[in-house]
Amino acid sequence: MRQQIRVRRPAALCGTAIAAVLALSVPAQAAPADDHAATQKALNAFQAQTGPGAGVYAGDHTGSWHLSAGTGTVNTQQPIQPTQHFRAASQTKTFTAAVVLQLVDEGKVSLDTPIERYLPGVVDGNGYDGNKITVRQLLQHTSGIPTNNTPQPKPSPDGTYTLAALVRDGLRLPPASAPGTAWHYSNTNYQIAGMLIEKVTGLPVGEVITRRIIEPLGLRETTLPKAGDRSLPAPYVHGYKGGRLGPVFLWVDATKDLEPSLFNSAGAMISTQQDLTTFDQALLGGKVVSPAGLAQMRKTVPVGGGGDGYGLGLSSHNLPCGGTAWGHSGSAPGYISMTLVTPDGRHASVLTNAQIESPKMVDVLDSALCEQTALRGD
Structure with a gap:
């Protein structure tokens, strides 16, 4: 569940049993290739390094279009939709x-208040002091809590995980830096934020997100699955684990591998490219938080070279054609x-159905977003 604007090492590949062999090389196209030739080329190159399939959903205020490469289900010709x-x-x-x-807008939370005031004793010990870590620093990944690449939380008797267990596991790692001094992407930050939401509202975080955002925006294809529910609603893109065997890739279906409570408020959501686009457009359009709240979300810190940054749950990306795009990435099994x-x-929304990272994802996004500028002659 790591943020993907920066190029990182490839995710681990392969499983012990092989389900199917990908034998598709011709990309399926859902829009005329001549209309979006550069983006189709970028998508093909991205898919060649990643999963069995890839898709991009893009457009502007005049309308949307989508392209695909490969397949959403191996051994079939089913382009990702x-x-x-x-x-x-x-x-x-x-x-x-x-x-x-939203809770800040309502005066129930303050961004620059230490988390200790809301969750006494939760962020404490092993070098941590909740009196020195603010809500803002948690949301901006500047709390000093490090990335936990090998989560090992203690499961509940039914095999699911509580937010408290996730946070305790994340804090078993010592701080990576003093609060406010460096950026370290960490799911633990957003699991603590989930605990904060539950403490202030008195409701499960999934229910709060559903009531406050999903339902008001009419995101009918977006859900936060309950603990223990590994299914995806139909229709869905099959997710895969894969490995190279000589010149071919072998794929294992990983669609139901993830126990959603393992990530919870940091990364359990199921959605579609259309719904996620609708949400991001509503957020940037001022329909989710106040103008002051959105301005806070867009205050970024650097996350590496290239000028990209991270705000409060929002990544900024400088486009090669000028201007800045806002959003987030996601990485989960499959x-x-x-x-x-x-x-x-x-x-622009890009998806591939294997957890294999490639810097060419940004090429697809840049092409799709800048194509609209070129067509207008800006």
Whole structure:
């Protein structure tokens, strides 16, 4: 469930049993290739390095279009569609941050108040002091809590996980830096934010996100699954684990591998490219949090070279054609995705159905978003 704007090492590949062999090389196209040739080329190159299939859903205020490469189900010709469900993973974080900002708007939470005031004793010990870590630092990943690449929380008797167990597991790792001094992407930050939401509202965080964001925006294809529910609603994109055997890839279905409570408010959401785009457009359009709250979400810190940044649950990405796009990425067993929108109405959402990272994902997003600028002659 790691943020994907920066290029990172490839995820681990392969499983012990092989389900099927990918034998598809011709990309399925859902829009005329001549209309979006550069983006189709970028998508093909991305898919060649990632999963059995890939898709991009893009457009501007005049309309939307989508392209695909490969397949959403191995051994078939079923291109990925923007209305199919998949695990949105860390795109969940933008929803969680938006709820916290709504609570800020309502005067129930303060961004620069230490988390200790809301969750006494939760962030404590092993070098941590909740009196020195603010709500803002949690949402911005500047709390000093490190990335936990090998989560080992203690499960409940039914095999699911509580937010408290996730947070305790994340805090078993010593701080990576002093609060406010460096950026370290960490699911633990957003699991603490989930606990904050539950403490302030008295309701499960999934129910709060549903009541405050999903239902008001009419995101009918977006859900936060209950603990223990590993299913995806139909229609869905099959997610895969894969490994190279000589010149071919072998794929194992990983669609139901993830126990959603293992990530909870940091990355359990199931959605579609269309719904995620609708949400990001509503957020950037001022329909989710107040103008002041949105301004806080868009205050970024650097996350590496290239000028990209991270705010409060929002990533910023500088486009090669000028301007900035906003959104988030997600990585979960079987899926990698990213959705970006611009203030002038352009949007692009990319998905592949294997957890194999590639820097070419950003190439697809840049092409789709900048294509609209080129067509207008800007």
